[in-house]
Amino acid sequence: MAVVALVDGNNFYVSCERVFRPSLNGQPVIVLSNNDGCAIARSNEARACGVKMGQPWFQVKHLTETHGLVALSANFELYADMSERMASLIAGFGPVQEIYSIDESFVDLTGVRGDLTERGRKLRARILQWVGIPCGIGIGPTKTLAKLANHIAKTAERKPGRYPPELAQVCNLAALPQAQVKSLMAHTEVGEVWGIGARIAAQLKAEGVHDVGALAALDPASVRRRWSVTVERTVRELQGTACIELEQVAPDKQEIATTRSFGHAVTELNDLREAVTEFTTRAAQKLRGQHSTCGQVLCFIRTSPFRPDKQYGRSVIVPLIRPSADTRALVQAALRGLNAIYRPGYRYAKAGVMLLELQSETIVQGELDLTTDEATKVDGPAARALMGTVDRLNDRYGRGSVQLASAGLSGDRRTWTMKQERRTPRYTTRWQEMPIARA
């Protein structure tokens, strides 16, 4: 029988911060989204204070005074580095690993001998000691059941009494008697299942399916008729039939986006041009990173739906004459799109660029090219070499060291850059920000 594990970091972003500031242990701590907009990670103590996932910062700000809540700006550079360290330790757990998100890995344990629960406990202890991140580990016959086991492991630790205490931290459903698995499912809400979101959970409950046990007892074919093949797969996975494969190598992205809310409302076309240039530059860099070209560039702008102002939002897709990964060609297309959709008189809150119709850079459509000057040919060898050099320079000297002039030159004058008032040092990736231990 197949066995899958899911290892994930508890309150991952908060745990990363705590590694370098142990005084935050035991405190209510949240990490804020870009622009210090809303809570995207919460310590257990912050949950206990009532902070909800995704809740706007200004709504919980008062808790800093009443409950000592600490709020930090997202430090993604730090989290990405900690994530790599954690994933490299998890790799030793079994032969096949799928890095599913910044804080989660699936591991295929099929055929791995020994007491898997015990191995899980050792892995957990090692990650805690070597990286400093506390994890939850769930093990089961399918990915969905491993996810469920992981939920039980974390909840048993966070809410004593909710599940049997011996299932805390590491929960191996594959090693439990059928009757106990049934009982655990009966005590878990249907909305906790991986793949069942708020909408479908509400529909299930309306039809009398409240807990995971009831969902697992449904007939897959009827589920497909009533909902969709996606929900059917979830039901089958809960029944022990694997429908979702492990993906050992991450497939290339089918689309690449860079979008941002602004720190302040933006009204001028020129500021939007700077922002769109920068977003496209970032997206193009990601595109070259996976050795792809794109065929279309989508550009959008919109006002804030949370404000009473008059609203405006539009997007436009600009097709390229030929697929490209050249920043200049992509920025040109994005700015052309921006010009077409910009309307004066609105307070813009967000803009973004998406690269669509991605394909491998090795696919080249032959064409009759009458340009004779190699140096000016976009996507000729000279252009590709130029982009490679720009990427290496920015990699070595920091983002934005070399950029297009339309990105704007004066940093101070920029009205649109994001707000990040409480970012911690990038302890593990910048020499200047390395923590110093004093005796």
Added chain:
DNA sequence: TCTGGGGTCCTAGGACCC
């Protein structure tokens, strides 16, 4: 005053073809 960012998959329905 202040509300994130980046993805994937699936389905229904329209356009179009013979």
Added chain:
DNA sequence: TCTGGGGTCCTAGGACCC
């Protein structure tokens, strides 16, 4: 008077994930 059947492709939108 009476107006088919079968298929593909594309797109927008919904739902989900972290």
